[in-house]
Amino acid sequence: MSLTHTFGLLAHPDQEWEAIRNESESVTKLYAGHILLLALIPAVAGFIGTTQVGWQIGDGQITKLSVTSALQLSLLFYGAMLAGIFVLGKFIDFFAATYDASERTPRGVTLAAYTATPIFLIGVIAAYPNIWVNMLAGLVAVAYAVYLLYEGLPILMKIPAEKGFMFASSVLTVGLVMFVALLAISVVIWSMGIGPVYVS
DSSP, rough: OHHHHHHHHHHHHHHHHHHHTTTTOOOHIIIIIHHHHTTTTHHHHHHIIIIIIIIIISOOOOBBEOHHHHHHHHHHHHHEEEEHHHHHHHHHHHHHHTTTTTTSSSSHHHHHHTTHHHHHHHHHGGGGGOHHHHHHHHHHHHHHHHHHHHHHHHHHHTTTTHHHHHHHHHHHHHHHHHHHHHHHHHHHHHHHIIOOOOEE
């Protein structure tokens, strides 16, 4: 079961990547048993945090989003996470031949999904939308996700550690480009009138 790997990746990532490699899991099963559930954590937490708790800058008043606005943004965010995992996974599969990966079964989506696990889990902190707390927690999650990427890619793709390092660096670069593209798309969506609606 996909969710059993979640805690293993946090406790003993090397062994867990080996276990993941030895499984034959379809993309559909991976989404149903792992991605769809974990991606809900930051989306739901963000909805609760922005509508029920709110945030404030300095000594200013507490700001919240309207329920409708927060719901729209949470759904868009959820969809973006699901699509992002799939697209990044396909990029990984595309790059696999370049780095002579001996694993012929497409495992890109698997790698992308499990690498993103700490980011999904730390998303619960969005229920308390304090910019500094969220930023520090996010940095820790991203750092561990990068560690999982560099640690897991050579194991999952069955390539030497040296090539794995270069491969993982390429994947990380693509991930950063996708993040910037997502920010640009967000600006376009906001300009279409689906931006946040604030309430006091």
